[in-house]
Amino acid sequence: MLPKTFRHASWPSPEVVLYWLAFTWVEMETDLGSSAGGGDLSSRGFGCSLRHFACEQNLLSRPDGSASFLQGDTSVLVGVYGPAEVKVSKEIFNKATLEVILKPKIGLPGVAEKSRERLIRNTCEAVVLGTLHPRTSITIVLQIVSDAGSLLACCLNAACLALVDAGVPMRALFCGVTCALDPDGGLVLDPTTKQEKEARAILTFALDSTEQKLLMSTTKGLYSVAEFQQCLAAAQHASHHIFRFYRDSLQRRYSKS
Amino acid sequence: MAAAPIPGSGPRVARTMLGQVVLPGEELLLPESAGPGAEGSAEQTLRLGSVVRPRARVVCGPGLRRCGDRLLVTKCGRLRHKEPGGGGGGGGGVYWVDSQQKRYVPVKGDHVIGIVTAKSGDLFKVDVGGSEPASLSYLAFEGATKRNRPNVQVGDLIYGQFVVANKDMEPEMVCIDSNGRANGMGVIGQDGLLFKVTLGLIRKLLAPECEIIQEIGKLYPLEIVFGMNGRIWVKARTIQQTLILANVLEACEHMTTEQRKQIFSRLSES
Helix, strand or coil, X not given: CCCCCCCCCCCCHHHHHHHHHCCCEEEECCCHHHHCCCCHHHHCCCCCCCCXXXXXXXXXXXXXXXXXEEECCEEEEEEEEEEECCCHHHCCCCXXXXXXXXXXXXXXXXXXXXXXXXXXXXXXXXXXXXXXXXCCEEEEEEEEEECCCCHHHHHHHHHHHHHHHHCCCECCCEEEEEEEECCCCCEEECCCHHHHHHXXXXXXXXXXXXXXXXXXXXXXXXXXXXXXXXXXXXXXHXXXXXXXXXXXXXXXXXXXX | CCCCCCCCCCCEEHHHHCCCEECCCCEEEEECCCCCCCCCCCEECCCCCCCCCCCCCEEECCXXXXXXXXXXXXXXXXXXXXXXXXXXXXXXXXXXXXXCCCCCCCCCCCEEEEEEEEEECCEEEXXXXXXXXXXXXXXXXXXXXXXXXXXXXXXXXXXXEXXXXXXXXXXXXXXXXXXXXXCCCEEECXXXXXXXXXXXXXXXXXXXXXXXXHHHHHHCCEEEEECCCCEEEEEECCHHHHHHHHHHHHHXXXXXXXXXXXXXXXXXXX
């Protein structure tokens, strides 16, 4: 479970209960293996399933939008600020400046974090309608709470929900899916750290919600073109479930008002 | 066995989606008003550039955008619709998305509460919570002349209206209406409490015949100012009452009507 972030330390008693009821806490379990039916995916014997998903939105009071996303034991907390004031040196005259900051669980951000920041920023730039807010900055701050595999995918999902929460105009939603290829050719979706270590190759995709088109892909390891296509197809299939989860959790958030 | 239905896949008719949650990237269809180009089908995508213009004028509000001849959602929230004022109701009117965001984006004509952050020559810089501070001329107050400057200090609260607000220009505020009257605008007095809520709550509170406001008015005598930028200034007789009001208003957002009634009855008893 996530550490609950309290908005007000001292709050009169009757309100505080009501206030906490307001937060949406949505959980879902997806199993692609069973629902895939007789499609291509199961006939190839992927038997893949995504881990347990959970998300909470609007849990921080200071940022304009925030979300925490859990995929199994991987958890990321995101705050989005924007459209806010921008430094003159970073100002872009015809669109918003997008900044992504990835904070590791311990220590200072290194090369790996900077690389992930860039990947996340490029993905977000593809979907955020920056031209509607020129000369402003949109800052996305991601805090890794725990890493148990598929971290980049989790970061992407969390960033998307936080952007939605902040009300940043977007072309479409996006999600991240990580696939791992076993040494014996099997495909694992949403791998854990152990599965990632054993894998021959790890592929992470970012997909949009309108046409499930590829926004970003990053890979590590050896794989063939056919395997890449196979992974992409699996990721696209999995993205349906993630987007359905997004819809459920957002609907629950708005059901209160 | 088809894969699970993709959320947001395929355009949906805007009418059937009213009051429901829409997500960014979804496409909406508007029922074409009975025009000659209506090819037999009841629903068609909104065609803007086509030769046959739909008779009903459709206005895209916040959270929606036009892309070519399509109507796309850009924000998450509930889809709302308002019939055109002139009657008729032939499929036109305003569509918008009611989202619960916290960040304010200046809109022309909005009444907001700002904080004076700087005085420079004949301009004040006012922080309204947008991406850049708004400018406010010292002449834009009731009765202000070159000789008779308004008494505005850095840190004061200003209730004003936007006269210039677009994405490319610095927003500009005034504290007078078109007749030169203050009309309630100007510097907000001493004391009181300023707090921030989501923009959705402000819109709810400012809606005509809002129950919350009527109930709150019965509770204590109070002075209250709502800024469309999510700021509320409230002042009651005592600090305790002010704090209670602020907490109740803040909590109102996520309460159901019954919960709210309960709280109000408990407060009026004590």
